[in-house]
Amino acid sequence: MSLPFRHLTRSSSRLSSASGPLSRPSWGASYTSGTRFKSSLLDIPVAADQVTLPDIDPSKLEINRTTKPKTPPLSKDLVFGHTFTDHMLMIPWSAKSGWAAPRIEPYGPLSLEPSCTVLHYAQTIFEGMKAYQQTNGTITLFRPDMNMRRMNTSAQRIALPGFNGEALLELIKRLVRLDSRWIPTEPGHSLYIRPTMIGTQRAIGVNPPSEALLYVICCPVGPYYPNGFKPVSLHGTTEYVRAAPGGTGAFKLGVNYAPGVMPQKAAAKLGYAQNLWLHGPEHYLTEVGTMNLFVVFKHADGTHELVTPPLDGMILPGVTRDSVLSLARSHANGTQKFELPDKMVVTERSVSMKEVKAAAENGSLVELFGAGTAAVITTVDKIGYLGEDVIIPTGADGMGPVSRTIWKELVGRQTGTIPSKWSVVVD
Numbered sequence: 001m002s003l004p005f006r007h008l009t010r011s012s013s014r015l016s017s018a019s020g021p022l023s024r025p026s027w028g029a030s031y032t033s034g035t036r037f038k039s040s041l042l043d044i045p046v047a048a049d050q051v052t053l054p055d056i057d058p059s060k061l062e063i064n065r066t067t068k069p070k071t072p073p074l075s076k077d078l079v080f081g082h083t084f085t086d087h088m089l090m091i092p093w094s095a096k097s098g099w100a101a102p103r104i105e106p107y108g109p110l111s112l113e114p115s116c117t118v119l120h121y122a123q124t125i126f127e128g129m130k131a132y133q134q135t136n137g138t139i140t141l142f143r144p145d146m147n148m149r150r151m152n153t154s155a156q157r158i159a160l161p162g163f164n165g166e167a168l169l170e171l172i173k174r175l176v177r178l179d180s181r182w183i184p185t186e187p188g189h190s191l192y193i194r195p196t197m198i199g200t201q202r203a204i205g206v207n208p209p210s211e212a213l214l215y216v217i218c219c220p221v222g223p224y225y226p227n228g229f230k231p232v233s234l235h236g237t238t239e240y241v242r243a244a245p246g247g248t249g250a251f252k253l254g255v256n257y258a259p260g261v262m263p264q265k266a267a268a269k270l271g272y273a274q275n276l277w278l279h280g281p282e283h284y285l286t287e288v289g290t291m292n293l294f295v296v297f298k299h300a301d302g303t304h305e306l307v308t309p310p311l312d313g314m315i316l317p318g319v320t321r322d323s324v325l326s327l328a329r330s331h332a333n334g335t336q337k338f339e340l341p342d343k344m345v346v347t348e349r350s351v352s353m354k355e356v357k358a359a360a361e362n363g364s365l366v367e368l369f370g371a372g373t374a375a376v377i378t379t380v381d382k383i384g385y386l387g388e389d390v391i392i393p394t395g396a397d398g399m400g401p402v403s404r405t406i407w408k409e410l411v412g413r414q415t416g417t418i419p420s421k422w423s424v425v426v427d
């Protein structure tokens with residue numbers, strides 16, 4: 001059964017044009033809302049009346065600039081996620097009045113009551129996206145429509161309110177423009193943008209919150225691997241799972257991340273950099289730390305197969321994952337040729353540790369890597385699995401024949417050195 005907690009009257013079709021140009025809508029939107037969704041599981045009452053409430057409206061933006069602008073640190077001193085820019089975007093929501101006027105405020109603490117639902121029931125979702133500044137000063141975002149769509153999907157999964165993704169994107173652009181002096185321009189540097197939504201209703205009790213806050217903060221970040229690519233080691237985790245069938249792994253919910261911290265510490269104690277999340281008795285590979293996962297096999301007939309696990313409800317539909325698949329598929333079907341193996345197929349299918357281990361032993365494993373916004377591509381050199389290390393091939397530069405080219409093509413499109421419809425200008 002679908003859960004139409006917020007039926008957006010205007011955004012969903014536009015947002016589905018994943019990489020097409022975003023048309024400029026007339027703001028002052030509204031959405032239709034039943035006050036509660038019907039659920040036989042949760043037994044939540046359904047309001048029969050449908051009311052029209054205001055959606056996010058960029059034309060109502062109020063800007064309160066900081067009177068104490070900070071000095072951005074030197075790029076070489078940046079620690080990922082530890083420095084925040086001067087401003088943040090705030091958009092409160094209530095079930096009674098919909099989305100209130102957006103505000104850009106000086107970055108600072110939120111005032112929340114200790115009874116807020118987010119603090120008890122983890123009613124929080126977030127996104128991770130980046131803005132890049134080109135040498136000519138142009139600022140771009142990479143496929144931000146995908147983040148907006150995923151954020152709406154995640155909101156729906158935990159009954160937070162839906163919103164017009166194009167309107168939020170317009171406001172994010174305003175915030176990025178206002179804090180643009182914070183975008184580091186050195187290669188590999190960017191402004192990491194963190195849209196977040198929390199349930200703010202003051203109430204003990206698990207329900208869709210009647211109040212929420214959407215806010216966006218930004219941090220200048222350097223490259224994840226400042227000294228070039230260094231493959232990481234993984235602990236093939238058989239004792240904990242990140243996601244399960246019917247669970248929430250396919251959504252970007254805060255609740256998915258805290259349970260990964262202790263297994264991460266356990267992996268580090270064993271000498272591995274990250275967890276390789278496995279699933280089921282077959283030990284299917286799912287994700288690496290907080291990245292999607294790719295494996296490359298070379299089959300007996302010389303064909304290279306780029307494999308990633310299917311979006312079966314346990315895998316986060318990553319923007320980078322989709323971009324890797326799209327680039328590799330263009331090469332495989334001949335639409336656009338890259339420096340990739342001639343005979344190549346791209347598949348979304350399950351891969352078990354048995355298959356990876358056998359391929360590592362018989363020489364048909366070419367490489368294995370993670371993909372995500374923060375690090376873009378992370379190659380892997382070994383997997384600790386059931387007491388032994390499975391050795392994964394990597395090239396002398398730490399990359400393999402597929403990851404090297406995909407990384408170059410992706411970064412080019414992200415930073416604007418390779419023109420692409422994925423690159424959205426912040427004008």
Ligand SMILES: Cc1ncc(COP(=O)(O)O)c(C=O)c1O
Binds near residue numbers: 372
């Ligand atoms: C669990 C998980 N998988 C995959 C990804 C990669 O997604 P994206 O490429 O959209 O950053 C992320 C991103 O943070 C993540 O948290």
